[in-house]
Amino acid sequence: MQVVKTSFLTAACAASTLLSTPAWAAGEQPSGGTSVTVVVSALASTSSAVKLYFYNVREKFLTHGGYAFMRVVKPAGQSQISLPVDLPNGEWAVAITQDTNNNDKLDKNMVGIPTEPFAFSNNVRPRLSPPDFEDCKFVVSGPGKVVTISLTR
Template sequence: MKMLLLCSLVVGSGLLGAAAPAVDTAPVTVVVSSLVSTTSTVRLYFYNTPAGFLKRGKWAFFKAVKPEGKREFTLPVDLPKGEWAVAITQDLNNNEKIDKNFIGIPTEPYAFSNNIRPTIAVPKFEECKFVVDKPGKVISIVLKD
């Protein structure tokens, strides 16, 4: 029993020291303009798979930005190379969710990468995606009121 415990500790500590594989990333600049409010938080949701696109909690990561009195801001991020899409909301009443009307249409400002403006249904990942393949990519998104 003691030998089994000792082996487990040795193997476990070796795994903890193992380095994670390096991920090839590139710097990307996201420019968000036409903010409705200069004080309400803007949330940016970054997706890298079509399956999780626009599904709650399925984003690769998200950032919350306070506009600090401005109608535009720039957010530098390092993204792993590949296909990405961004969805943005501005939480005008600071309740940490996007408010919707009785049929599910957002009543707070929102936007998507490639400035896709859905009319009937939510956009697809394919419509909003952009490719990160080298440094210097700039993604400009205009917030929709």
């Protein structure tokens, strides 16, 4: 059975408006993992929600409801956020959006390109299609991992 990857735009919009049942309950993160800090910089707004979608299954990357868990963080007046999470050892990727107009979705233009900031782990900058898990993945194998991501405006 072949999994068809939807665009990041479609996946992010759907995930931000309708949370399907992830591997962990919404707002929770896996337990028994390794402490990882995700630092997101170049925020477009110091007050708008930043949504982080964590993926650990290659075939589910950027598919509707395919994330393992997600977190929503308010920057509280800062232009950068730092989010500590516990992740089981293995390969992970993160997709991030910032809802600058607070309408709880990722806005896009007429051709489907996001008009609000977004980013992927490893600072992958897709041009004409969504990135692959392989490009965005990072390996968690011990304590002290820091993943730094800069938003695209």
